[in-house]
Amino acid sequence: MPPDPADPARVEVPTRDWRDDARFAAQFVRAPVATASVWPSSSALARAVADAALGPEGAPPADGVPSPRPPGGGAGGPVVVELGAGSGAFTHELARRLGGRGRHLAVELNPALAHRLAERLPAVEVVPADVAELPTLLAVRGLPSTGGVDVVVSGLGWSATRPGRDDSLLPVVASTLARGGVLVQFGYTFTRWAAPARALERELRELFGEVTTTPTVWRNLPPAIVHRAAHPART
Numbered sequence: 085m086p087p088d089p090a091d092p093a094r095v096e097v098p099t100r101d102w103r104d105d106a107r108f109a110a111q112f113v114r115a116p117v118a119t120a121s122v123w124p125s126s127s128a129l130a131r132a133v134a135d136a137a138l139g140p141e142g143a144p145p146a147d148g149v150p151s152p153r154p155p156g157g158g159a160g161g162p163v164v165v166e167l168g169a170g171s172g173a174f175t176h177e178l179a180r181r182l183g184g185r186g187r188h189l190a191v192e193l194n195p196a197l198a199h200r201l202a203e204r205l206p207a208v209e210v211v212p213a214d215v216a217e218l219p220t221l222l223a224v225r226g227l228p229s230t231g232g233v234d235v236v237v238s239g240l241g242w243s244a245t246r247p248g249r250d251d252s253l254l255p256v257v258a259s260t261l262a263r264g265g266v267l268v269q270f271g272y273t274f275t276r277w278a279a280p281a282r283a284l285e286r287e288l289r290e291l292f293g294e295v296t297t298t299p300t301v302w303r304n305l306p307p308a309i310v311h312r313a314a315h316p317a318r319t
């Protein structure tokens with residue numbers, strides 16, 4: 085069940101602050117390859133990502149997002165792990181919808197962005213680290229290093245995901261997911277036919293039983309799509 089907005093135990097989440105968008109843009113100037121986009125994702129894209137991750141608001145939980153789900157998720161909710169949270173475009177929307185249910189981890193490499201996110205959203209476990217260490221990051225937080233995450237939301241660019249390469253992050257991410265878990269990854273429509281984007285879609289289909297892609301979300305700069313990969317194949 086989605087959290088009841090009238091529930092007194094529900095965690096309040098502040099709305100996005102435009103100054104954090106400006107901070108993100110400043111970090112792009114500092115580290116363009118790792119930051120991977122000039123401006124953070126829009127609220128429209130964040131809603132599409134959260135719909136793919138947790139199911140549309142007001143609807144029963146999406147296929148593959150069991151709820152309630154002990155033991156990883158506290159308070160009877162899912163374990164949600166965000167990769168490359170940036171200034172929190174997706175983090176705010178996911179945290180608002182979770183309302184304090186379950187566990188919500190947000191991994192971010194850039195220490196300035198991670199620090200600011202932790203300040204803004206104390207209900208989220210912000211992890212200032214490299215996603216390459218994902219299984220260890222989960223284990224030190226008392227979660228299984230494989231098979232224990234319900235939802236991974238990736239805001240990473242190609243430089244961190246490395247689709248189609250021997251050191252691709254995608255098999256690692258798939259291995260962290262519970263049976264029936266879901267990976268949500270966004271991409272830009274205008275680069276969809278570039279080699280890394282095609283490699284990413286190919287790898288998702290190899291690693292997951294079901295892959296769907298939304299229509300273009302035009303209210304984002306640049307316009308974007310959202311891939312939802314469910315049912316990780318077990319090797």
Ligand SMILES: C[S@@+](CC[C@H](N)C(=O)[O-])C[C@H]1O[C@@H](n2cnc3c(N)ncnc32)[C@H](O)[C@@H]1O
Pocket residue numbers: 118119120121123124125167168169170171172173174191192193194197213214215216238239240241244
């Ligand atoms: C394209 S931005 C997306 C940010 C945010 N999710 C959004 O949609 O606005 C990618 C983010 O991933 C972070 N990042 C890049 N490489 C990373 C890595 N190896 N580990 C963790 N975060 C990383 C960057 O610092 C940046 O904040």
